[in-house]
Amino acid sequence: MGKTSRRPSRQNRKSFGTTGSGLTVTIGASPQTKINGQPSFAGELRLLKSSLLYADHLDLLAPSAAWRDTLTPLLHTNTANPLLTVAKLPNETLQRLGVTKISPQEFREALRKLAATPPNHPQRREAEALWRPAILKLKKEATDYLHTPEGLELDIALETGAVTLISDGTRFEDSLDQQLEWFRDRLTQALGAPSATVLLDQVSTEYLRATADYTEGLPSVAGNRSRRSALGTGLVERLPAFPESPMSHILEAREELTEGRAAYRESVKALASKLQSSALDETLPSEIDEMWNDQVRPTLEELRKSATKTRVAVETGKRLSTEGYGVPTLLVAVANFTDLAAALPTPAAALAAVGRIAAAAAQEAFSTRTAVRNHDLVYLLDINKKLGKRSGR
Structure with a gap:
């Protein structure tokens, strides 16, 4: 039958926040369902997309998505040889199908023995008659759930x-x-891990707020990390180009902007220290809204304008230097001062003035670009630019 999944195998760790180097965020996403009863992954996707642009690795703790790895092999089953196709399912999938009273190994061996008997063997025919419709049903359920x-x-x-x-x-x-x-249980375990940073959706936050263990809020370090993750991802989610961006665009931006993530997290630390709400406070989302509207969005707009002016200045300089304008025209274009050419006594003096103006303009453009690139929030500007380009905005 070939491979059961294109996805590389991953161990489900019981120790949260310990994957490799960099920051690992554990996403706690409560179950949601659509009108048709199918699980909705909208909440998980929103948190995943913004977290992929904030953290280096993510642990997704989400009941609605937790069964995906064991359901995926069902997509590759077929009814042509039902006994062997079931025998090739991984242990976890067999256990999901109810193989619990005997070991998966014993179950597989029994199926293989039946499959080795003649096609008209009564027990083989009976087993195949049971598994063929079951495979069709299971495959449809897996397809409806996963695809x-x-x-x-x-x-x-x-x-x-x-x-x-x-x-x-x-x-x-x-x-x-x-x-x-x-x-x-897993959420409590994640919050108790020394190095874990947890990002919670609204329902998970409300649950923890009502839990006796967290009536005073999260422990200091865990609370500060979770508040920072809420702010860092929350600002990403408020970017104009973010909401409609598909996962493929998010991942491309993540790969291209890898170097900016750590610097962005440092800037988030400073911003988070200005918030009065704790990680579990009902007021935290509204405070993030306020910070976005009053501080972050205006800053990004100024950065965008500065970057645009710099780009226009550089491109204008390139164009003027290659299109062969005469000295008076060049002066007008560079200095934007129509009387300057007439005020200069000689063409030689005019040409010298052009050189000084162009040099000053280049220096100013370089300084402006450097200031923009060194700004704490330029990472957000870069994300919005890349996502906007891919969406055609």
């Missing part, structure tokens, strides 16, 4: 290796109460 636009977007993120799906200990057939209990 949605949201599901495919999630797959793109998982295939990068930058996202680890936390799924140990939960099953597709578990009740809602069991799934929520699993989610709460």
Whole structure:
């Protein structure tokens, strides 16, 4: 049958925030469903997209997505040889199908023995008659669950290796109460990890706020990290080009702007220190809104204008130097002062003045560009520019 999944295998770690170098953020996304009863990954995707532009690695803790790895092999099953196709499913998938009373190895061996008997063997025919319709049903359920636009977007993120799906200990057939209990346990575990940074959606935040263990808020270090992650990703989400950007564009921007992420996180530390709300406060989202509107957005607009002026100045200089304008015309274009040429006594003096004006303009343009590139928030400007280009805006 070939490979069961195009995605590289990933170990579901029980230690949060410990992957490689750089910053790992654990995303806590509560289950959501659509009107048709199918799980919605909209919340997970929003948090994933902004976090991919903030952190170096992500642990996705989301009950709605936790079963994806074990359901994916079902997409590759077929009814032509039902016994062997089921025997090739991985252990976790077999356990999801209810193979719990015997080991997956014993179950596979039994299926292989049946598949080796003659085609008209009564037990083989009976087993194949049971598995053929079951395979069709399971494959359809897996397709309906995984092959949605949201599901495919999630797959793109998982295939990068930058996202680890936390799924140990939960099953597709578990009740809602069991799934929520699993989610709460893993969320508490993530918050207790010494090096973990947790990013929570609204429902998860409300749950923690109502939990006895967190009535006083999160521990100091965990609280500060979570507040920073909420601010850092929240500012990304408020960029004009962000909301409509597909996952592929997000990942391209992430790869091209790798060097800017660490510097951006340093600037977020300074901004987060100005917030009065804690990580679990209801007022945190509104404070981030206020900071965006009053401080960040105006700053980005000024940076954009400065960058635009610099680019225009540089391009104008290039054009004037190659198009062979006469001295008076060149003066008018560079200095934007129509009487300057007439005020100069000789063409030689005029040419010298042009040289001084052009040199001063080049120096000013360089200084302006340097100031823009060195600004704390230029990373946000770069993200918006790259996402905007890809969306055609």
